[in-house]
Amino acid sequence: MPAQVPLFINGEFTQSSSQEKLPVLDPATQSVLAEVPLATAGEIDVAVAAAKEAFQSWREVPVPERARLMLRYQALLKEHHDELGELLARDTGKTFEDAKGDVWRGIEVVEHAANIPSLLMGETVENVAGGIDSYSVTQPLGVCLGITPFNFPAMLPLWMFPLAIACGNTFVLKPSEQVPLTPMRLAELFTEAGAPKGVLNIVHGSVPQVDQLLAHPDIQAVSFVGSSRVGEIIYRNATAAGKRVQCMMGAKNHMVIMPDADKDGVLNALVGASVGAAGQRCMAISVALFVGEAAEWIPELAERVGKARPGAWDDAGAAYGPLISTAARDRVLGLIAKGKEEGATCMLDGSDCVVDGFPDGNWVGPTIFSDVTPDMTIYKEEIFGPVLCCMQADTLEAAIAQINSLEVGNGTSIFTASGGAARKFQHEVAVGNVGINIPIPVPLPFFNFSGWRGSFRGDLHPYGKQAVRFYTETKTVTARWRHAEPEAAGSQPNMSINLR
Numbered sequence: 001m002p003a004q005v006p007l008f009i010n011g012e013f014t015q016s017s018s019q020e021k022l023p024v025l026d027p028a029t030q031s032v033l034a035e036v037p038l039a040t041a042g043e044i045d046v047a048v049a050a051a052k053e054a055f056q057s058w059r060e061v062p063v064p065e066r067a068r069l070m071l072r073y074q075a076l077l078k079e080h081h082d083e084l085g086e087l088l089a090r091d092t093g094k095t096f097e098d099a100k101g102d103v104w105r106g107i108e109v110v111e112h113a114a115n116i117p118s119l120l121m122g123e124t125v126e127n128v129a130g131g132i133d134s135y136s137v138t139q140p141l142g143v144c145l146g147i148t149p150f151n152f153p154a155m156l157p158l159w160m161f162p163l164a165i166a167c168g169n170t171f172v173l174k175p176s177e178q179v180p181l182t183p184m185r186l187a188e189l190f191t192e193a194g195a196p197k198g199v200l201n202i203v204h205g206s207v208p209q210v211d212q213l214l215a216h217p218d219i220q221a222v223s224f225v226g227s228s229r230v231g232e233i234i235y236r237n238a239t240a241a242g243k244r245v246q247c248m249m250g251a252k253n254h255m256v257i258m259p260d261a262d263k264d265g266v267l268n269a270l271v272g273a274s275v276g277a278a279g280q281r282c283m284a285i286s287v288a289l290f291v292g293e294a295a296e297w298i299p300e301l302a303e304r305v306g307k308a309r310p311g312a313w314d315d316a317g318a319a320y321g322p323l324i325s326t327a328a329r330d331r332v333l334g335l336i337a338k339g340k341e342e343g344a345t346c347m348l349d350g351s352d353c354v355v356d357g358f359p360d361g362n363w364v365g366p367t368i369f370s371d372v373t374p375d376m377t378i379y380k381e382e383i384f385g386p387v388l389c390c391m392q393a394d395t396l397e398a399a400i401a402q403i404n405s406l407e408v409g410n411g412t413s414i415f416t417a418s419g420g421a422a423r424k425f426q427h428e429v430a431v432g433n434v435g436i437n438i439p440i441p442v443p444l445p446f447f448n449f450s451g452w453r454g455s456f457r458g459d460l461h462p463y464g465k466q467a468v469r470f471y472t473e474t475k476t477v478t479a480r481w482r483h484a485e486p487e488a489a490g491s492q493p494n495m496s497i498n499l500r
Contacts, residue, residue, distance in 0.1 A: 002023070002024075002032045002033070002034050002035045003033070003034040003035070004021075004034065004035055004037070005024065005034050005035065005036040005037065005180045005181065005184060005204065006184070007037070007039060007043060007047070007201075007202060007203055007204065008184065008187045008200070008201055008202035009043070009046055009047045009050055009201050009202075009203070010046075010047075010050035010054075010197050010198045010201065011191065011195075011196070011197030011198060012197075013184075013187075013188075015037075016037035016038075016039055016040065016043060016204070017040060017043070018037040018038050018039060018040050018043070020037065020038040021035040021036065021037050021038065022035065022036050022038065022177050022206075023035055023036075024036055024091075024177075024178065024179070024180060024181065025178075025325070026090065026093070027092070027093035027321070027322040027323065027324050027325065027361065027362045028093050028312050028313070028321065028322050028355075028358050028361040028362075029358060029360055029361065030326075030360045030361075033090065033091070033181065034180070034181060036177050036180045036204045037204055038177075038204065038205045038206055038208070038209060039203040039204055039205050039209055041212055043203060044203055044205075044209060044212050044213060044216075045216075047172055047201040047202075047203050048143060048172060048201075048213075048216050048218050048219060049218070050197070050198040050201055051143040051170040051171065051172055051198055051199075051201050051218075052142070052143050052170070052218045053198055054170045054196060054197065054198025054199050055140070055142050055143060055169065055170045057196070058165075058168060058169075058170055058196060058198075058199050059139075059140050059168045059169075061168070063116060063117045063120060063168075064117055066116055066165070066166050066168065067113075067114050067115070067116050067117055067166065069165075069166075069193060069194055069195060070110055070111075070113040070114040070116070070162055070166055071114045072193040072194055073110055073162065073189065073190055073193040073195075074107055074110040074111050074114060075193075076189045076192055076193050077103070077106070077107045077110060077186075077189060078107060080185075080189060081100065081103055081104070081107070082100065084103045084154060084182065084185060084186075085099040085100035085102075085103050086099070086313075087181055087182055087185055088102055088103060088153055088154055088179075088182045089313035089314070089321075090181075090313060091153060091179045091181045091182050092150065092151070092153060092179055092182075092321070092324065093278075093312075093313060093321035093322040093323075093324065093361075093362070094277060094313060094320075094321050095311075095313055095315070095318050095319070095320060095321055096313055096314060096316075098276065098277055098320070098321075099313065102152050102153070102154045102155050103154045103155070105152075105155045105442070106152075106154045106155040106156075106157070106158030106159070107158070108444060108445050109155075109158050109159055109162060109163065109445040109463055110158055110162045111445075112163070112445040112446055112463065112464075113162040113163045113165075113166040114166075116163075116166040116167065116468075119465065119468045120138050120167065120468065120472070122135060122136040122137045122138055122474075123135065123136050124136075128478070128499065129498075129499035130499075131480050131481075131482065132478060132479065132480045132499055133478075133479050133480075134476065134477065134478045134479070135476075135477050135479075136474050136475065136476045136477070137474070137475050137477065138167075138468070138472040138473070138474055138475075139168070139472060139473055139474075139475055140167050140168030140169040140471065140472055140473075141169055141220040141221050141244070141471060141472065141473060142169060142170070142218070142219075142220040143169065143170050143171070143172060143218050143219050143220055144160075144161075144164045144169045144170070144171050144172070144219070144220060144221045144222070144223070144471060145171075145172050145173075145174070145213055145214075145219045145221065145222045145223070146160035146161060146164075146171065146172070146173045146174070146222075146223045146224075147174045147210060147213075147222070147223070147224045147225070147226070147234065148160070148173070148174075148175050148176060148183070148225055148226075149176050149225050149226045149227075150176040150178040150179045150280075150324050151277070151280045151281060151282070151324070152225075152281075153175060153176065153179040153180075153181075153182035153183055154182050154183075154186065156225050157173055157175060157183050157186060158186070159223075159225075159449075159462050159463055160173070160223045160462070161173055161200055163463060163467050163468065163471060164221075164223075164471045165195075165199055165200065167468060167471040167472050168472075169220075169221075169471055170198060170199050170200070170201075171199065171200050171201065172201045172202075172203065172213065172219070173187075173200065173201070173202045173203075174202075174203055174204070174205060174209065174210060174213060175202065175204070177204055177205065177206055178324055178325065179324075180204055183202060184202065187200060187202055210234070211237070214234065214237045214238045214241060214243070215237070215241055217241075219243060220243060220244065221243060221244040221245070221470065221471065222234065222238045222243050222244070222245045222246075223245075223246050223462065223470075224245070224246070224247045224248065225247075225248040225282070226247075226248075226249065227249065227250055227382075228249040228250035228382075228408070228454060228455075229250075231247040231248070231249035231250070231457060232247075232249070232457070234247055235247045235457040235458070244458075244470065245457065245458050246456075246457070246458035246459075246460060246461065246462060246470055247456065247457040247458055248282070248449070248451055248455070248456060248462065249408075249451070249454065249455050249456060249457065250282070250382045250408055250410070250454070250455060251282050251283065251284075251286075251382060251408050251410030251411060251451070251455050252286060252287065252379075252380075252382055252406055252408050252410075253283060253284060253285050253286055253287065253410055253411040253412055253413075254285070254286075254287040254288075254289045254399075254402075254403050254412050254413075255269070255270065255273065255285045255287070255288050255289065255412070255413045255414070255415065255439060256289045256291060256393075256396070256399045256400075256403075256412070256413070256414040256415070256416075256425065257288060257289065257290045257291060257294045257297070257414075257415050258291050258292075258294060258396065258414065258415065258416035258417075258418065258421055259291060259292045259293045259294045260416055260417040260418055260421075261294065261415040261416050261417060261437075262415070262417070263297055263300075265415070265437070266294075266297070266415045267297065267300060267301050267304050268304070269415065269439040270285060270288055270301055270304075270305070270388070270439065271304050271305050271307075271308055271319075272439065273285035273413075273439035273440050274286065274288070274305065274366075274386070274387075274388040275305060275308050275319065275320055275366045275386035275388070276319070276320055277320055277321075278310065278320045278321060278322065278323050278364065278385060278386050279383065279384060279385045279386040279387060280323065280324065280328075280384055280385070281440070282410060282411075283410065283411045283433070283440045283441070283442050284384075284440070285388070285413070285439055285440070286382070286383055286387065286388060286389060287372075287379065287388075287389045287390075287391060288301070288388055288389070288390045288391070289391050289392070289393055289399050289402065289403070290390065290391070290392050290393070291392075291393050291394070291395065291396055291398075291399055292393075292394065292395075295390075295392045298347070298370055298390050299347070301368065301390070302347040302348045302368045302370075305348060305366045305368055305388065306348050306366060306368075308320065308366045308386075310322065310353060310355060310363055310364075310365060310366075310386075311355055311358075312355070312357075312358060312361075319366075320386065322355075322358075322361040322362040322363050323362040323363075323364060323385060324362065325362060326362055328362065328384070328385070329362040329363070329364055329385075331384075331385075332364050332383060332384070332385030332386075332387065333351055333364065335377065335378055335381065335383050335385070335387070336349070336350075336351050336364075336367055336378075336387060337351070338377045338378060339369050339372075339376060339377070339378040339387075339389075342376045342377060342378070343371070343373075343376070344369040344370070344371055344372050344373075344376055344378060344389070345369060345370045345371045346367070346368075346369055347368045347369065347370050347390075348365075348366055348367055348368040349365070349367055350364050350365025350366050350367040350386060350387075351364070351365070351367070352365075353365030364385050364386055364387075365386070366386050366388075367385075367386060367387040367388070368387075368388050368390060369387070369388070369389050369390060370390040371390075372389040372390060372391050373391075374402065374405070379391075382408075396421055396424065396425065400424075400425060400428050400429050403429055403430070403431065404428075404429065404430045406453075406454075407453060407454035408453060408454040408455045409430050409431040409432055409451065409452035409453040409454065409455050410431065410432065410433065410451040410452075410455035410456075411431060411432070411433040411434075411435070411440065411441055411442075411451075412429055412431040412433070412434055412435070412441075413434065413435030413436070413437075413438055413439055413440075413441055414426075414434075414435070414436055414437075415437055416436075416437070422436045422437075430452060430453065431452055432449075432450035432451045432452035432455065432456065432461075433449065433450055433451065443464070445463040445464060446464060447463075447464045448461040448462065448463060448464035448465065448466045448467070449461055449462045449463060449464070458470075478499070
């Protein structure tokens with residue numbers, strides 16, 4: 001019998017009573033790693049109730065103590081870094097190196113959360129009127145919810161619950177049912193770091209469980225990462241229920257290549273940014289937009305990308321692993337076929353990819369299309385596979401206009417030797433995360449992850465200063481304390497709104 005993934009409620013790992021379970025499959029072999037339960041309605045209510053109860057005491061814990069919890073947690077995560085990387089690699093199919101990167105980018109956010117005393121500091125102004133001072137304080141919201149996808153099972157939960165909890169909230173996490181093993185290990189280490197019972201809770205499920213959580217009256221804020229289709233539903237339903245919401249959603253990320261760029265650097269960057277992690281990154285480069293004579297590099301790009309070989313997580317020579325599921329693979333293969341049908345030139349076709357020793361893996365080989373036009377399906381849809389579309393533009397202005405014509409605006413980059421071109425690009429492009437000679441511009445956690453337009457719904461972005469604002473409410477206090485003899489303390493009634 002496969003291992004049973006538990007729930008994590010009120011500090012205890014408990015087996016669900018649900019009879020509905022899903023297999024957790026190794027994407028390279030289709031073997032069953034474990035079974036994950038679809039939590040019952042009662043179990044979800046218990047998890048939220050535990051978080052609500054824990055909030056009453058956790059919110060009163062001094063901020064430095066909350067910071068010390070995060071310091072202990074990041075130390076444990078570093079101690080178990082390689083172990084977590086291996087678990088994550090088996091869970092997702094990522095190569096070991098890529099999996100360790102997933103873990104490390106999450107650790108960086110926990111380190112940021114350890115700065116919470118400074119991040120929570122308010123503002124004070126003395127004597128805003130005669131003898132009156134004004135100041136602001138930040139206070140936690142209550143129970144917060146995180147819903148995370150399959151592609152970053154360490155980094156994305158760590159984007160959410162450490163900062164939320166450091167701010168004084170409690171948390172319910174609903175990780176992807178496809179990759180539950182890594183988040184459960186994160187919870188084990190959080191408990192080992194000294195997290196009190198109920199501060200973090202984990203439930204598993206699919207659409208019915210998410211719907212129940214979104215409608216729950218005791219959940220105050222929702223953070224989501226996933227597809228645009230699901231994100232729009234979550235944003236609409238959660239805001240209708242009166243909750244604060246941030247949804248990080250789909251993307252179609254371009255890299256603009258200027259003719260003056262370093263060709264070798266560009267081509268190497270494109271290999272990793274396009275097919276790394278099998279293209280299953282919301283910040284993957286899926287469109288290479290060559291300006292002017294830079295288009296002459298496309299044949300050499302295809303040659304280099306073709307050397308990127310997929311393989312199992314522990315294959316040191318593998319560039320990337322399988323797609324997460326057979327359904328994901330079939331979707332990508334369908335889009336490749338659609339690209340050919342609609343007239344794009346398939347310079348490199350990974351449709352018939354075979355990996356020795358893994359006949360059942362969800363493999364798609366590196367694929368490159370040239371002569372891609374904006375009306376093609378492979379351009380309009382987020383492929384989420386190791387497929388790169390090559391396009392051309394006559395000028396930088398035309399390239400910027402093309403990027404800005406899309407509904408999404410998650411990430412983009414430019415490779416150039418010109419500071420003027422880079423400055424113009426960063427100023428005019430309507431995309432939230434911009435790289436200059438950097439292929440995948442995911443910022444470090446003291447800045448915000450700033451998807452724009454159709455890539456984001458909400459007002460405050462994850463991590464950085466905005467995340468602290470998302471997980472807290474601001475209270476502004478206007479105060480007067482008289483220091484006078486009793487007979488002099490009185491005054492005439494103030495019949496105006498003016499302070500005096």
